[in-house]
Amino acid sequence: MASRSSAVLHPRVFRSVGRSLLLTLPMALWSLLMFTPSLRQSRRDVTIGSAIVIAFMTTLFYLMVRTGNTYRWRRCFFVALGFLFPIGFISALIAVRGTMSIPIERMVSGDTPFCFMVTPMLVIPAAFTRTIIFPGSILPTSSNPHSIAVMIGLWLAMTLVLGKAWCSYGCFFGGIEEGFAAVRKRAKIRRTVDKFAPRLRLIPWALLIVVVALSAALMEPIYCMWLCPFKTVTEYPAVHSVETAIQMGIFIVLFAGLVVVLPYLTKKRTQCAFFCPFGAFQSIFNKINPFEIRIDREKCVDCTLCQTTCPTMALSKESIREGKTLMNCMKCGACVDSCNKDAAVWHLKGTRVGLHPERARLLFLYGAWAMATMFGGSILANSLATMIRFLPKIHSMLLK
Amino acid sequence: MTTVTDNSSLPHYTARSMAIHSLSAFAGEALALGLATGPVCLASCGPVVLPWMLVQPRGLRTHSTQLSLFLAARLAGYLLFAAAVWTAGSAIPHAWVGRSWLLGGTQLLLAGALFVYAAGFPHPRCARSASAAPLVHIGDSPHPRRSGAATLGFLTGINLCPPFLVAGVRAALLATLPSALIYFAFFFIGTSVWFAPFLSLSVVRRTPSLVTVARMVAVLLACWYGVSGALILMEKVVYG
Ligand code: SF4
Ligand code: SF4
Secondary structure, three states: OHHHHHHOOOOOOOOOHHHHHHHHHHHHHHHHHHHHHHHOOOOHHHHHHHHHHHHHHHHHHHHHHHHOOOHHHHHHHHHHHHHHHHHHHHHHHHHHHOOOEEOHHHHHOOEOOOOHHHHHHHHHHHHHHOEEOOOEOOOOOOOOOOOHHHHHHHHHHHHHHHHHHHHHHOOOOHHHHHHHHOOOOOOOOOHHHHHHHHHHOOHHHHHHHHHHHHHHHHOOOHHHHHHOHHHHHOOEEOOOOHHHHHHHHHHHHHHHHHHHHHHHHHOOOHHHHHOOHHHHHHHHHHOOOOEEEEEOOOOOOOOOHHHHHOOOOOOOHHHHHHOEOOOOOOOOOHHHHHOOOOOEEEEEOOOOOOOOHHHHHHHHHHHHHHHHHHHHHHHHHHHHHHHHHHHHHHHHHHHO | OEEOOOOOOOOOOOHHHHHHHHHHHHHHHHHHHHHHHHHHHHHHHHHHHHHHHHOOOOOHHHHHHHHHHHHHHHHHHHHHHHHHHHHHHHOOOOOOOOHHHHHHHHHHHHHHHHHHHHHHOOOHHHHHHOOOHHHHOOOOOOOOOHHHHHHHHHHHHOOOOHHHHHHHHHHHOOOOHHHHHHHHHHHHHHHHHHHHHHHHOOHHHHOHHHHHHHHHHHHHHHHHHHHHHHHHHHHHHHHO
C-alpha cells in the first residue's frame, strides 16, 4: 500500500511552474491551431474574440494542471459558455430578424440552427421513413452554417471522446444552471432532494422513452416543441395561437424552475439531473468511454462528502460502497476535488483503481479540453465577437 | 421535415411516404403505450405465467419455445380484440358533429385511466381480471405442454385490464382496420418486452427502477393525452 500511495501524485500538491507549462504546451498549440483561421480574418471583432478565447482556455488548462483541481477551472469555462451562448445567439437573432421568435415560414424553409438535443428523437423516424424530423437544412448554407450534418458529426466526435462528460464540457446549456448553482455558499434545500433523488434520477429516462416514441408517432421533435426549457433563452416559434402560448408558458416555467430557482436553492444542476432526456441518452455512451470516476474502497471512510458535492446526484451510499459512480456521472471532477482522503479518483478502465489517478485525469483532460476548445471555444469566440460588434451600438443607445 | 436523400430543405411527400409516416405515427404511440403499461400486463398475467413456467421442464430452449407460443397466442387475442373494437368504432359516422367531443373526451378519459394506473399499480382489478388459474392449470409435467402455453396466451391476451382498454379505445378511433391491427401489434411488442425476463425468471422484480420508469412514462403519456384532449375540446368550444 505504501509504495502505491507514494506513486500517486496528490491532486492538491501544486506542480512546478515549468512542468505545468510544459504539460500545457500541447493544449496551447491546439488552441492556436483551432483559431488560426479566425485570427487571420480582417474583422477586428472576430480576431479579438478568438484571441481572448485562446488565452482563456489555455490559462484554465494551465491552472488545472498546476493546481490538480479540475472542477473549479472547468466551471469557469462552462459557466462562461452557458451565459455567453444565449447572449451571442439572441444578439444575432435580433440583429438579423429583429425578434427571438421564428416565424413559421422561416422554420419550414429550414432556417433553424440544429440543436444536438434533438438527436435521440431523429433515430426512429430516420431509420423507418428516411426523414429527419427537424426543420433545419441537412447541409450547411450561407445563412445557416449549423446544419444537421455538421452538428451530428460534431456531437458524435465529442460523444466518443467524452461519453456523458459532454454534459460538463460540451453542452452550451448546462453552464447556466451551474452558474446559478454556484451563487449560494450553502444549499437551502438539501434533505428533500436527497430523499427523492433515487426516483427523480429516473425522470430523464422516462422522458427519453416518451419523447422518442411520441416524436416517431407525430413526426415532429416533441421535446423541442413542448418541453425544452432553453427555448426561453434561444429561439421559439412565434406565439400566434392558444397552443403556441401554452408551449411558451411551459418553456418559461421549466426554465425558471429547473434552471434558475432550483439550482440556486439546492446547489445542484436540477435540469441536467432530473429532467434532460438528452443527458439520459448520453449516459448510455458512458459505458463505451474509457474514463470514469471510481472510489478506492481501501481509502474511503464513507463520509459521503463526495455525494453531497456531486452536482448531478451521480453518487449514492450504495454506489460509494460499490466503489462506483452511477451511470449519470458527467466527469466534472467535483467529487474527486472534494474528497480529502483521496479516495475518489480518476480511473482508466482496465487498470487497477487508484494506481495512477493523476495520469488518468490528465489523459482524460487532454481529450475533453481539446473538444471543449474546439466546440465551446468557437461558441465563446463567436459570442464575444457579436458582443464587441454590438458594444458601440449599445453605448450610443445608452448615450441617447 | 426533410427527406434525407434530398438536399433541398423542403418536404418531399409521395403517397408511399405519407403512408409510411402515418404508420410510424400510430406505431410509435402504440409502442410507447405498450412499454409504459407493460408492468400491469406483467402483474395481471404474471401470477398465471410464472407458476406455469416453473413447472415446465428446465432449459432455456424449452422455456423460449413455451414463451414464444404463449406470446403468439396472446398476439392472436390482441388482434381479435382490435378487430372487434375497430368494427364497433367504425359504426360512428365520420360526419357526425359530436365526433370532436367524443375524441377530446376520450383522450381525457385515457389520460385519467393512465393516471389511475400509474398511481395505483398494481391495481387489484388487474389481478382479478387475469384469466383464472384453474382454467389453464397444467400441473407438474415432465413434458412441455404446447396447448397449455397457447391457451394461457390467448386468454391473457383478451383480458380487459385498464391499459388494454386504453389501447382498445385508441384503436377503435383509427381510420382503417389494418391500422387498428398494426396499432395492437405494436402495443403487443411494447408489452411483450416485459415478458422477456420470464426467461431468467423475474429480473424485473430485482430492478424496481424499471417499474418506476414505466409508471413515470404512464404519467407523462397521461399528461400528453390530457393536453391534446383539452386542446381538441377548446378548439371545439372556440371555433365550433
Ligand atoms: S468523500 Fe471520499 S472518503 Fe468520503 S465517501 Fe466520498 S470517496 Fe469516500
Ligand atoms: S460523480 Fe463526481 S465526477 Fe461524476 S458528476 Fe458527480 S461529482 Fe461529477
